[in-house]
Amino acid sequence: MLSENVTQPLLSYIRRYVELSQEDVDAINSAYQTRPFKKGDFFIHQGDHIDEVAFVIEGVMRVYRTDKGKEVTLFLRDENSFVTSVTGYSTHRLSPYSVQALEDSTLLVMTSEDRATLFEESQAYQRFSMMMLERTVQDMEGRIDSQIADNAADRYLRLLQDHPSLIQRVPQYHLASYLGVTPESLSRLRKYL
Numbered sequence: 001m002l003s004e005n006v007t008q009p010l011l012s013y014i015r016r017y018v019e020l021s022q023e024d025v026d027a028i029n030s031a032y033q034t035r036p037f038k039k040g041d042f043f044i045h046q047g048d049h050i051d052e053v054a055f056v057i058e059g060v061m062r063v064y065r066t067d068k069g070k071e072v073t074l075f076l077r078d079e080n081s082f083v084t085s086v087t088g089y090s091t092h093r094l095s096p097y098s099v100q101a102l103e104d105s106t107l108l109v110m111t112s113e114d115r116a117t118l119f120e121e122s123q124a125y126q127r128f129s130m131m132m133l134e135r136t137v138q139d140m141e142g143r144i145d146s147q148i149a150d151n152a153a154d155r156y157l158r159l160l161q162d163h164p165s166l167i168q169r170v171p172q173y174h175l176a177s178y179l180g181v182t183p184e185s186l187s188r189l190r191k192y193l
Helices: 005-015 021-029 085-092 112-121 122-149 152-162 162-167 174-178 183-190
Strands: 033-037 042-044 052-058 061-067 071-077 099-101 105-111
Touching: 005 021, 005 052, 005 105, 005 122, 021 112, 021 122, 033 099, 042 052, 052 112, 061 085, 071 122, 071 174, 112 122, 122 152, 152 162, 152 174, 152 183
Parallel strands: none
Antiparallel strands: 033 105, 042 099, 052 105, 061 071, 061 099
């Protein structure tokens, strides 16, 4: 069982959504394990069976897909974010995405088996998990809408507003991929703004 000192960021995050009893806290501490990642390490490889979800304690993770040799960044996750391949994790299918550390990172990792046990032990965590699933769907819909309706400048400004630290922490070519532009276009955009 992890100590509350280790899981404190996760517990604080969960408490923003639901109340936790000491029994809930103990169950959560038993379900998660700490795992360090060096810059460049993979949490998930595209095409792998995935059985884990993680909470980012420290660092930045990139969720991306490789298609015809080209990497497309779908999501960037920093501290106090969950990361996995939702499709692979929830359906036990092969992951269509890779998840890679963009800097040295520390994750709290939970297997689907431990999640099932946690759901049995904590109704509060069940409620929280449903909220996170809804939030994930909202994030995905927002990302799709932004790619369709917003121009590159609007997408960049939203990223700057919502996650300013990512601008400094993520290499420009990954930011460009995330925003749906070339690195050269992003460079011009940054000079213009």
